[in-house]
């Protein structure tokens with residue numbers, strides 16, 4: 001559906017101006033282009049072919065990136081470091097971008113009308129891994145079952161196959177892994193003891209709309225959503241996709257409490273269950289969030305031991321700790337008593353982590 005009937009060109013322009021501001025620090029290409037698209041009626045009209053509710057700038061840029069990844073013969077590709085190693089993101093001539101959009105208008109419109117922004121960021125394992133290891137260590141004889149709600153393509157279910165490097169010099173995991181997780185530890189006192197990963201661990205994903213990596217176009221779309229000058233993220237995502245395809249983790253299509261409950265009921269009662277989500281609850285309505293938290297509390301009363309890890313930037317959690325950052329919070333239910341702890345703060349892509357508790 002064409003959103004142009006619902007929005008004025010000015011408001012679409014504002015959307016691109018807002019996006020330019022948002023990506024300025026990480027993507028020079030998108031910053032420059034977005035500032036110019038904001039004042040270009042033709043491109044704003046093109047972006048309006050995105051489905052209602054979808055962020056138009058992200059989608060338009062991803063559609064162009066997707067087509068360039070499929071076929072890099074157009075001059076525009078030379079400015080994309082994700083495609084050309086020496087691609088220069090410094091000054092993309094706007095006319096080259098316009099020309100590409102004109103030549104590929106039909107394909108871009110089709111992508112805008114059919115695709116959505118659904119990402120999966122493996123670097124978030126930078127904080128997930130130490131927390132999972134910490135939980136497993138407290139129950140050395142039991143199986144740990146990790147349930148990722150909003151798992152997307154399931155890239156974070158492979159956390160124990162990645163290599164980790166922290167800015168304080170600590171390194172863990174498989175040094176030969178193609179997936180290199182890196183993050184800056186803001187408070188260098190955070191010392192982890194993650195030399196060995198748990199042996200008895202099962203990771204299960206749940207998603208409203210699981211991403212099927214075996215469809216080439218789906219994997220390519222995930223890559224296209226990465227900003228082209230973020231080459232490290234691009235490389236990591238590509239490696240994580242390949243590794244995940246080999247391991248083929250279980251991702252169950254589910255979106256309601258009843259469906260989640262069905263999955264949880266299959267987890268043996270004597271296993272240690274940890275339900276977690278990263279950047280998923282912002283897609284829930286207020287009512288859905290309330291029902292979800294009620295369900296977690298109910299489970300905490302039904303099981304002797306339950307962990308619930310929430311990593312979100314939603315207002316309910318930000319307000320609780322008076323922060324603008326992403327909150328990493330662990331809720332532990334032991335013998336029906338609940339303990340809620342702020343473990344750390346982070347940014348959206350786990351470029352840094354500020355630990356508040358020693359694990």
Ligand SMILES: C[S@@+](CC[C@H](N)C(=O)[O-])C[C@H]1O[C@@H](n2cnc3c(N)ncnc32)[C@H](O)[C@@H]1O
Nearest residue numbers: 119120121150152207208209255278279280283
């Ligand atoms: C932004 S992605 C985050 C993916 C992943 N957790 C990560 O951090 O990389 C949010 C995911 O939540 C899923 N999602 C949204 N609402 C959901 C629901 N009610 N139940 C299950 N998954 C849902 C979406 O389909 C999407 O894959």
